[in-house]
Amino acid sequence: MKLQVKLALYNTLTKVAIILFTGLLILLSIEKISYNHIELRLENDKEQTLKNLSSSEISSILGDKKAYTDYNILKEEFITITQTKYNPEVTKEVKFTTETRDFDKYTQTYRILTHRLNFNGHTYILHIGVAIESVEELKSIIKKFTILVLVVALVLTLISDLVFTKFLLAPFYQIIDRKLIKVNDPMNFDYEKIKTTTQDFELLDDSISSLMKKISNLFILEKQFIANVSHELLTPISIISSRLENILLQEELSEGSENKMHASLKTLNRLKSIINSLLLISKVENNQYDKADMVMIAAVVMEIQEELEDRIEERQLTFSNNLKYIYTITGNRPLMHTLLFNLINNAIKYNNAGGLITISDELKEGTYKIIISDTGTGMDKKQIENAFNRFEKLDTDEKESYGLGLAIVKSITSFHDIKVQINSVKGEGTTVTLVFNVPNPNLIDN
Numbered sequence: 238m239k240l241q242v243k244l245a246l247y248n249t250l251t252k253v254a255i256i257l258f259t260g261l262l263i264l265l266s267i268e269k270i271s272y273n274h275i276e277l278r279l280e281n282d283k284e285q286t287l288k289n290l291s292s293s294e295i296s297s298i299l300g301d302k303k304a305y306t307d308y309n310i311l312k313e314e315f316i317t318i319t320q321t322k323y324n325p326e327v328t329k330e331v332k333f334t335t336e337t338r339d340f341d342k343y344t345q346t347y348r349i350l351t352h353r354l355n356f357n358g359h360t361y362i363l364h365i366g367v368a369i370e371s372v373e374e375l376k377s378i379i380k381k382f383t384i385l386v387l388v389v390a391l392v393l394t395l396i397s398d399l400v401f402t403k404f405l406l407a408p409f410y411q412i413i414d415r416k417l418i419k420v421n422d423p424m425n426f427d428y429e430k431i432k433t434t435t436q437d438f439e440l441l442d443d444s445i446s447s448l449m450k451k452i453s454n455l456f457i458l459e460k461q462f463i464a465n466v467s468h469e470l471l472t473p474i475s476i477i478s479s480r481l482e483n484i485l486l487q488e489e490l491s492e493g494s495e496n497k498m499h500a501s502l503k504t505l506n507r508l509k510s511i512i513n514s515l516l517l518i519s520k521v522e523n524n525q526y527d528k529a530d531m532v533m534i535a536a537v538v539m540e541i542q543e544e545l546e547d548r549i550e551e552r553q554l555t556f557s558n559n560l561k562y563i564y565t566i567t568g569n570r571p572l573m574h575t576l577l578f579n580l581i582n583n584a585i586k587y588n589n590a591g592g593l594i595t596i597s598d599e600l601k602e603g604t605y606k607i608i609i610s611d612t613g614t615g616m617d618k619k620q621i622e623n624a625f626n627r628f629e630k631l632d633t634d635e636k637e638s639y640g641l642g643l644a645i646v647k648s649i650t651s652f653h654d655i656k657v658q659i660n661s662v663k664g665e666g667t668t669v670t671l672v673f674n675v676p677n678p679n680l681i682d683n
Contacts, residue, residue, distance in 0.1 A: 244406075245398035252394045253387065260383035267379060271372040272348065276333055279350035282365045283331070286316060290356055312343050313368040323360045327353045335369065346370060408433035409441070416445045421651065423453040424524075460519050470512050478505045514641040518627075521572065521648040528653070530570040534577075534607065535560045537570070538596060541578050548585050549594075559597040564605050566673060568653045576649040579642040580609050580669050587667070588613035603674065610668040616661040624659055 308315035315338075332351040337344060347366035354361055411431045420426055426449045431442050484490070485498050520526065542549075542556060549556050566573075584594045592612040599606050616624065623629045625647040628640040650657045656672035 244402045245395060248398045249391060249394045253391055256387050256390055260387065263383065264376060264379060268376060275348045275367050275369065279348065279365050279367060280331070283350055283352055283363065286363065286365065287354065312345050315366045317364040319362050321360050321362050325355070327355050327360060338366070408435060408438045412438060412442050412445065423449055423456050426453060460523050471509065474505055474509050478502060511641065514645060518645055518648045521652050526569045526572060528568045530568060532566050532568050532570045532573045534564045534566070537574050537577055540574070541581050545581060545585060552585060552588065553591045554585060554588055555593045557593065557595045559595060562598055562600060562605065564598070572649045572652065576646055579646050583642055584609055584611035584613070587611070605673040607671045608668060610666060612666040615663045615665050615667055617663045621659050621661055
């Protein structure tokens with residue numbers, strides 16, 4: 238879940254909790270305040286009733302029926318005075334209850350004041366009631382209003398928080414996009430600061446820039462070291478190789494010495510090949526090549542097929558060139574030749590005798606793909622993960638492998654913004670796919 242969504246949800250849930258607490262507090266407060274108001278009113282009615290007990294109307298009714306009842310026409314209020322067992326020690330205690338009563342088949346809920354009193358030598362129970370239906374209706378209205386406010390507040394809060402957090406986190410996502418996701422080479426890192434007023438994002442921006450500067454310096458040192466060492470080693474290797482060749486021209490050499498000389502020359506040539514490969518990788522990664530050639534991929538594949546024809550026949554392999562499109566890119570032709578040569582050569586080198594090599598292509602959704610498949614030894618998951626590492630060799634009997642072929646492929650594909658993918662099954666074969674972006678396709682059906 239994105240940080241933006243988490244912040245919005247947190248703010249929304251917090252505000253919902255506050256609204257719920259406030260709504261519940263309002264409901265409880267209104268009920269308490271309403272009942273207190275009613276009880277004060279009942280107290281006043283009680284005092285007024287006690288003052289009117291001596292009136293001739295009430296006195297006569299109490300004398301005849303020993304009870305007095307009065308309620309208004311809407312049954313919202315009532316007063317009852319009922320005689321009970323005489324108790325000379327009646328207190329002034331008042332009791333409040335909520336009850337439902339029936340008057341002439343009319344049911345109403347009341348807040349009732351109950352009070353015992355002595356009058357003319359008799360004890361009476363005074364009940365004064367006020368209907369509380371209006372209070373319940375008010376509570377219901379406030380409850381519905383609170384729910385409505387909650388829903389509206391929830392929606393508005395979620396929308397406002399999403400908009401605000403999107404605005405707040407915009408510099409953060411710019412930092413991630415420009416300074417991490419789009420950085421393919423530390424040498425081309427964008428050190429321009431992202432505009433933001435948030436100190437945390439400024440610290441993140443500065444930290445990433447500082448880290449990239451250190452990484453760039455290490456990359457430069459590594460590349461310079463490889464280039465310098467390679468150049469320095471090539472000269473003495475060439476000198477030693479020339480001297481050994483001159484010694485081989487002498488007739489007095491024994492057969493054993495001659496074999497040793499040939500073995501030494503082979504080792505020197507192998508060392509020279511490794512150094513040249515490392516030099517090539519270093520130059521590519523240092524952007525020392527131009528990309529101004531118009532390279533026709535199908536033509537390069539045909540050249541390589543002719544160059545490797547002897548090796549293909551020697552291993553009795555079937556080579557199927559199924560390219561359907563004439564695809565041209567702007568790049569460096571020698572490097573593209575090296576790239577495809579290494580991939581096709583690997584398909585030959587690690588194939589089984591009598592196996593199959595298939596080269597095909599496809600155009601789909603703005604991309605052009607070349608697929609190079611073989612029916613060779615294949616690789617397991619761990620070998621695929623390490624395939625592009627330098628000096629990473631497959632576990633085969635191939636003696637000419639130095640473990641630099643796919644490292645060179647990776648460098649050249651990165652240099653030309655080409656994606657390379659490997660799919661392989663151990664014992665069944667390997668498929669390497671080159672994915673070219675086609676913003677302005679220059680394609681001709683073959």
